[in-house]
Amino acid sequence: MLLKSLKLSNFRQFRNEEVQFSTDSDKNVTIIIGENGTGKTTFSQAFFWCLYGDVDFKDKSMLNKIVASELTPDKSATVKVILSLIHAGTEYEIIREQVYKINYSGKLKGLNSTLNIQYKKNGQQEFLKPLEIEPRIKEILPKELSKYFFFDGERIEKMSKEIQSGRKSYEFAQAVRGLLGLSAFISALEHLKPTSKGVIGSYENSYDAKSNINIARYTDEIDKYKTQLEKIENRLKEIENEILKSEDRKKELEKIIQKYAEGEKLQNQKKNLINKRSSTLNSKRITIDKLLREFNDKASSYFARSMIKKSLEILGNGDFTNKDIPEMHAKTIDFLIKKGTCLCGTPLEVGSKEYNNILSLLQYLPPQSIGIAVGQFIKESQMRAKTSRDLFESYSSTLAVIEEQNDTIAAYDNEISLIEKNLVGIESVAPYQSELQICEKVIRDRTREKDELIEQRGSITTKKERANTERQALTLRDETNKKIEIYKAYAQYMYDEIKKVYKENENFTRKKLEDTINNIFKDIYQGGLSLTIDENYNIAVLVDDYEQFSNVETSTAQSIAVIFAFISGIIKMARESNTSNDERVKMLASEPYPLVMDAPLSAFDKRRIESVCKALPNIAEQVIIFIKDTDGDLAKEHMGEKIGKQYRFDKLNEFETVLN
Template identity: 35%
Template sequence: MIIYSIELENFRQFRGCHHLDFSIDNDKNVTVVMGENGSGKTTLEQAFTWCLYGKTTFKDKQLLNREVCNTMPIGTTEQVKVEMVVHTNNAEFCIRRRQTVTKKSASKHVSSLDDFNVKRRNANGDWEDVGKRLQADSIVAEMLPEKLSGFFFFDGERIDKMSEDLLQKRKSDDFKEAVRALVGLNTLQAAMDRFGPDNRMKTVAGKLKSEMDDEGEGKIAELSTEINSLVLNIENNQNEQQKIVEMLDNVKKMLLDKEFELKNMQDSINNGVQYAKYQQKIVNEEKQQVADESECLKYFSKHIFRVLLLPLYKMALTEIKDAGKIDMGIPHIHSKTIEFLLNRGKCICGSDLHQNVECLKNLQALMYTLPPHSLGNMIGSFLKDIKNNSRNTDGSVEHFMQLVKNALCHDERIAEYHNEIKLLESKLPNQERVATLNRAKKELETEQRKLQNELGICKENIGRFKQEQERLERKRNNIISSSKRNKINKLYYEYAMAVYQELKSDYEAKEIATRENLEQVINEIFAKIYDNQIGLTINDDYSVSTYLMDNSIGDGDLEKNTAQSYAVIFAFIAGIIKMHIEGKKAEIKSDVTDNADVKENDGLPLVMDAPLSAFDKDRIKRICEELPKIAKQIIIFIKDTDGDIAEEHMTNIIGKKWLIKADSQTSSKILERN
């Protein structure tokens, strides 16, 4: 299939009608469509797949241009349309897909079902319908099956998906199917599926096996029912096992992502730990500061009175030195003696104290100058108190100053810790993100253990069911062998199984040869467009591994960067196309019918929104030189900066140049460039 032209009407950014024709020159087979990011390159690339298959990957499913939608009067209709003219098998076709949009209200637009139509140009040069929708779909599928279209119409997002499937050793059914279809293995697969295996009722072997109990032996029927139940259980467990394996792969990948992100945040996490330690140190220092200040105040309250009285004590001692001149009272008379006389009411001299008031006053005054309240005793007691208080105040000032010093030193340490915290604040991790990652990691580890346990149960069930199936089949075979009719069916069954095994062996051998051939081809292309020191290996599941060809440098899988991953995808797609072309050439050589000319004119386009910005200038040059040699037609969408470099290396093979220019976020136009 070679694309002559495409015409868009109100398709997303492209308001109104826009027509592009593409180079179909064998020598200048490249068309370059240049535009800035957001101008509509991906939209134009997806216009091809929408026209052919009615599919896009846009999140917004509204295809009608936004400006047209907004300016439509309520109750009116507009159409969005893409039309392609292509050439295949010596015939020219016009493929058109159209959709009508009605504006029901200011915010509601209703789209009709797609109107899909294919026309063929007749001998007179006029277009005529090929028939109904089913026939139109069939013609497009014959040109390029939808399941293979992703390898010939793709953008950066599709390349990222291919890279993820191919290079991360995931299940790669799309690639396997593409290889089988393009190199002709599907026919052999269909023949193989027709004969076997024998556990499918639609196969020859399966049907014969089910008929081997027609003699009516109840035991055979019973055993067959049990075996079929076991086969179903095995298939269910195998399907479940596959699902669990895929889920485990996803969980492991997500777990690695979380661990990788946590590892990258480890320095920040360590800073967070240090930050918390300094905060705790501040709390501890502040607690100790409060304790030391409390101790200081307590000591001050207890000892300050004695310290302040020391000067007064010294003055009192000076006065007491003259204590000998003070009246020390009457010797040998005790205050209790006076108390006795007062109680008796009569003085020693015989005076009646009740009548002699003056005598009474003198005795009362004398009582307070005699022991135990005599002045001498009081002075002695006072001197003793001074001595004790003076002794207790020794070193009090020095101790108090040390307590003050201890209380004040905390401020300096707290300030120091605050400075350290301030330095760490800019290096702290996103605590919420760290907590989220740790929670997710824990949940994933739990899920991983759960899936591994379920996987173990599935494997155990499969082994147990297979063992029981083999036992029952041996038992049934012994019974079947005794029946004449079953013997004939068994002979046919064995013949069908022999054919199936032969086809299977042939298929497996050809698939291995195809995979090895493809591996050789993509290595040759990869060496030209990227690096000849790196080798590629296509694994059994059609994932791709990379390795250093010089073992002295290292071994094992290499860490992949974006440019290397994209180069692998380019090489893989180019390899598939090249093998398909070589296969077609081989068919032509062996074809002795009149259709040889038709096959010779078949070709495949490569329409890509190329992410060349991932490559350096030298590798862009290599890609630009190699890809046009492989595909029959190249239509490449590229941004301005990469486009200048690409055009520099493809000057002699560029047949058409176009420019997509954005007038606004919702409107772009397409201009032809010289």
């Protein structure tokens, strides 16, 4: 993309101004010089307003103040910005207009802005249809990345922190992938994906249920599960965003609170108590686990204790001593009874006194000797009683420890609560402490909700897969549905293969981007730091000699160098892809982009300004710089031979600036 010109009519302090940007490949730099307050930022914001209808100004009225003051209720004034550019070989003229009127009470009102795009086709001027405009703007330059190509040096540190923190949206990563030449893969995957709008999804909804009514039932179930999963995924993204925002704000609040001596002291005490409470809580969990394991192993002895005690009391009242007959066995008595005669010769007639006496001896003889059995039972019972008594004492001791731990935790909770009240009581800290507690509650609540949703997602996914398996078994029995199943399998195969190739190319591209931005970063910021890029295009800053130290705190100059290297790397790769002989690079060829910067050099020292000025023209196909007078001489000194166009802002008054 090459920017040809920008024309402003009644846009804030610019009544009727136009800039023609240099499109010369050898002299590809345009410099616009002006002091603070002359309109550099306003002019750069005109790009945003023209493309997206949005600006960063608090005052959203775009109409020049002088023109607004001359309005009467029967008149109107129009703000217009025309951006001319070349994209993918086509010349575009993007025109945004907004009409302003003043009512009889003197209040200025702007109507909704209108956007039109005209382009040249076969030498003829044509206009895009209304529904084609937004997709074409997104194709030319996604809004998610616009502020990185038209970036403001005064806001650059915030942008750098955003890239490094991983707080960007999914759309940002997709936009970067598109700019790096991965759009074809992304479009193919979007076309095939298994959703209602994709090819695979369309096959899902085309089964003929006439052959088996259960096909429709399973399809309805699968659609229901898909809807539930989609809701869960959307909510998980929302939760993640809420947690990240709360964590960011929590860190900010903790820093604010710690600025105050008393607040810092109390905050440290609170953290110490929280750590102690956590340690005690963990010890309590270990103690309870030990108690439960011991209870599971020995609970039977404990619950039998009362029965053993009663049995011993009963046995203690009986006399079982000296009743066993030594060396005599029950078989001997059986022999005598069958013989009918005692050893002494006395007849043993059934029912006689002698017969009954000898029969009673059986209970005292082995193997049914009650004395021996009772003795063994008493001995074992006493051992079990002792074990259960020891177990009871162990339980009592462990429960006492748990109770003590509960008291300790309660004491910590009380101390933490008192500290929080004291923090609220400190006037300068009070609102921050209250907000901090809200942030902590949000983090706890959303984390709990996230865990519950992940569990639900697993359960629903299992049900969906089961229903899909059942439906597939039914569809394969019918020729029409069998064909659909085969078509869907082909589409799924294509989807998986493209996704695989896409992943390989994306990894290659991301690694190349990482190498490219590191080369640029080290040229601008010489100092022992390097950058890494993860799969979501988040940047981490590493200390070269100590790689374990990632995401180190960066200075303003380092932050500017980080974001500058990131965007410059994308621009350089896009530019080089059109001339590379590497097949993989050529396959990923994308449109080169300009670099438009507002006050980019302010945070750098003279040495780094020189490095930046020398690097810029070689990285981007087109460079446009809005710069202060104080930095202008340095920029001209180091980029003199590359400067194709040069302008200066002249401030006529507070409400009007002209270009010379």
